[in-house]
Amino acid sequence: MKVWKYDDNINTDMLFPGKYVYTCSTLEEIKPHLLEDLDPSFAKNVEEGDIILAGKNFGCGSSREQPVVGLKAVGIAAVVAESFARIFYRSSINQGLLLIECPDAMKAYSKGDNVSLDIENGKIIVGKKSFSFPRLPKEILAIREEGGLLPYTRKKLKKNR
Amino acid sequence: MDMTFAEKILAKYSGEKGVVPGQIVTVKPDYLLTHDNTAPIIQKIKPELEEYGVHNKSLPIIVLDHVIPAASEKTANNHKIIREFVKNHKIEHFFDVGYGVCHQIVVEKGLALPGKLLLGSDSHTCSYGAVGAFSSGIDRTEAAALMLTGETWLKVPNSIKITLDGKLQPGVAAKDVVLHIIGDVSASGANYCSVEFHGDIEQFSVEERFTITNMGVEMGAKNAFFPVDNITTKYLNSIGISTSQYTAIYPDNNAAYSKELKYNLSNITPVVALPHSVDNVKKVSEIEGLDIQQCLIGTCTNGRLSDFKIAARILKGEKVHPNVRLLILPSSKQVYLDALKEGIINTLIESGGILLPPGCGPCLGAHQGVLAPKERCLSTANRNFKGRMGCKDAEIYLASPATVAVSAIYGKITDPRKGVH
Numbered sequence: 001m002k003v004w005k006y007d008d009n010i011n012t013d014m015l016f017p018g019k020y021v022y023t024c025s026t027l028e029e030i031k032p033h034l035l036e037d038l039d040p041s042f043a044k045n046v047e048e049g050d051i052i053l054a055g056k057n058f059g060c061g062s063s064r065e066q067p068v069v070g071l072k073a074v075g076i077a078a079v080v081a082e083s084f085a086r087i088f089y090r091s092s093i094n095q096g097l098l099l100i101e102c103p104d105a106m107k108a109y110s111k112g113d114n115v116s117l118d119i120e121n122g123k124i125i126v127g128k129k130s131f132s133f134p135r136l137p138k139e140i141l142a143i144r145e146e147g148g149l150l151p152y153t154r155k156k157l158k159k160n161r
Numbered sequence: 162m163d164m165t166f167a168e169k170i171l172a173k174y175s176g177e178k179g180v181v182p183g184q185i186v187t188v189k190p191d192y193l194l195t196h197d198n199t200a201p202i203i204q205k206i207k208p209e210l211e212e213y214g215v216h217n218k219s220l221p222i223i224v225l226d227h228v229i230p231a232a233s234e235k236t237a238n239n240h241k242i243i244r245e246f247v248k249n250h251k252i253e254h255f256f257d258v259g260y261g262v263c264h265q266i267v268v269e270k271g272l273a274l275p276g277k278l279l280l281g282s283d284s285h286t287c288s289y290g291a292v293g294a295f296s297s298g299i300d301r302t303e304a305a306a307l308m309l310t311g312e313t314w315l316k317v318p319n320s321i322k323i324t325l326d327g328k329l330q331p332g333v334a335a336k337d338v339v340l341h342i343i344g345d346v347s348a349s350g351a352n353y354c355s356v357e358f359h360g361d362i363e364q365f366s367v368e369e370r371f372t373i374t375n376m377g378v379e380m381g382a383k384n385a386f387f388p389v390d391n392i393t394t395k396y397l398n399s400i401g402i403s404t405s406q407y408t409a410i411y412p413d414n415n416a417a418y419s420k421e422l423k424y425n426l427s428n429i430t431p432v433v434a435l436p437h438s439v440d441n442v443k444k445v446s447e448i449e450g451l452d453i454q455q456c457l458i459g460t461c462t463n464g465r466l467s468d469f470k471i472a473a474r475i476l477k478g479e480k481v482h483p484n485v486r487l488l489i490l491p492s493s494k495q496v497y498l499d500a501l502k503e504g505i506i507n508t509l510i511e512s513g514g515i516l517l518p519p520g521c522g523p524c525l526g527a528h529q530g531v532l533a534p535k536e537r538c539l540s541t542a543n544r545n546f547k548g549r550m551g552c553k554d555a556e557i558y559l560a561s562p563a564t565v566a567v568s569a570i571y572g573k574i575t576d577p578r579k580g581v582h
Contacts, residue, residue, distance in 0.1 A: 008349075009348050009349070009438055009440075011438075011546045012546075013526075013544075013546040013547060013548045013549050014546065014547060014548070017526070017548045017553070018525040018526045018527060018548070018549060018551075019525075019526045019527055019531075019548075019551045021198075021227075021525070021527065022197060022227065022228050022235070022236050022239060022527055023233070023235055023236075025201050025204075036553075037547055037548040037553040038547075056349050057348055057349035057352065057381060060348055060349065060381065061284065061544065061546060062283075062284050062525075063282055063283050063284040063286075063298045063299065063300050063301075064198075064300075064301075065300040065301050065302060068300070083349060083352060084352075085349070085352065085381055086352060086353050086381065086383055087284055087298050087299065087300060087378075090299060090300060090303065091300035091302070091303075094300060094302040094303055094306075095302065137185055139185045139314055140185075140314075148302070149302050149303060149306050150205060150206070150302060150305065150306065152306075153209075153305075153306040153309055153310060154209065156310065157209065157213055157309060157310065
């Protein structure tokens with residue numbers, strides 16, 4: 001498990017350049033361009049279970065969902081940030097990518113620290129320190145439990161038939 | 162209990178008597194906006210569309226604007242898939258290549274009205290608060306779900322009240338006001354919040370309000386809103402909408418705001434947002450003289466008739482600097498036609514401007530006016546993110562149409578008050 005650490009205001013163009021928005025649609029097309037203009041080593045070296053740590057306003061900018069879809073597809077376990085931009089936050093709920101808003105955890109991290117998650121108990125462990133993050137509201141948990149918004153919607157449509 | 166605009170409209174649409182910030186409500190929006198991204202949206206739900214159909218044929222507004230005319234076989238095919246979908250599902254509100262940028266179309270065609278609720282799979286959907294609507298951006302997946310069910314959840318946001326007092330000085334524009342505010346509150350200063358503009362707002366036309374609400378998302382806002390007044394009703398009247406066709410919603414006098422900010426407009430000067438963040442705002446005077454290779458006047462932020470009028474007034478009888486390419490990007494066919502009639506297009510082209518078809522053009526870096534490494538572009542658009550105009554080693558500076566027009570003449574960033582006679 002690796003930790004990828006980034007600054008404040010990481011925007012959607014850094015996460016997935018706009019020039020590919022209408023040319024890349026499949027996961028295999030999206031993956032190589034993830035974080036291309038921010039950190040070219042990311043797409044090459046990211047592994048299942050890695051965590052992204054970031055500052056304020058992660059995911060600001062466009063409503064494009066390739067960043068979220070892509071981060072989920074390469075197996076990012078969670079993005080932990082001081083704060084998130086709202087469309088990115090919503091999109092992550094829809095795709096089932098775990099976002100944790102926890103400024104203290106972010107500030108406690110120094111290079112080389114181990115970071116692990118205890119999702120069940122709402123805890124994130126950075127080095128030797130443990131931090132709590134709030135549980136999601138029940139309406140949102142319901143979407144998560146179905147594996148994202150589309151499976152949730154399919155189930156709802158069947159039920160309402 | 163007194164409520165803010167967002168609280169009031171979300172209470173109305175969720176059928177609740179009162180709502181509080183943080184509460185999650187289910188709403189049925191009046192419209193769902195999608196654009197070129199309609200193709201990937203409908204591909205996600207192909208079997209469901211066959212089985213259940215679109216929830217309501219008058220719910221989607223589809224505008225082809227992002228990469229128009231198509232730049233490749235792939236984008237052409239995207240458009241084709243969308244046209245077939247529109248035909249098969251008898252979608253009522255479809256605007257093909259050539260109509261203009263989706264946000265301009267939604268307002269110009271009278272689809273966004275006071276007291277209405279709109280969601281769209283584009284971040285600048287927050288624009289429609291310019292005419293007193295509640296509107297906000299969502300992603301493609303949520304747009305897909307909405308197409309099938311017609312409803313979604315929204316969290317009732319905290320509200321920020323921004324009071325604009327005093328009068329703008331000549332040569333200073335609505336764009337300078339919103340950039341100044343973003344520079345002050347930061348790119349995350351209004352995260353998750355509804356932003357209301359109050360005070361001496363009668364000096365701002367609907368077009369200028371549009372510039373301000375369009376950039377609400379650049380401070381993180383969920384939606385941005387101007388209360389409906391005579392300016393709004395007059396504008397709506399001019400596009401054939403009478404007051405009997407809508408019910409405006411106003412915030413209550415004693416509504417609770419999470420933050421209240423006041424700006425004295427007479428103190429605001431022309432500003433520029435420097436790379437690579439919209440909140441990196443400086444006075445034009447601080448960076449005057451920086452040479453530029455491309456200028457862009459247009460987009461959903463500043464591509465309306467009043468913007469081109471200002472540019473034409475400055476550029477009349479002048480020539481664009483030989484080192485500069487000046488791109489002109491009307492936000493709609495209507496704006497294009499009006500500008501033609503008034504001789505504005507003539508003036509802009511005679512001075513050296515290059516006219517692009519009404520759409521998103523170079524704003525998102527997909528085609529038309531992509532930058533080369535080390536080039537600088539001064540633009541009236543809403544974003545200056547690294548790589549936004551197709552090249553990560555280029556720089557984008559954001560300013561008002563007046564600043565861009567004057568700077569195009571000098572070939573370097575210049576205070577617009579130099580060119581205002």
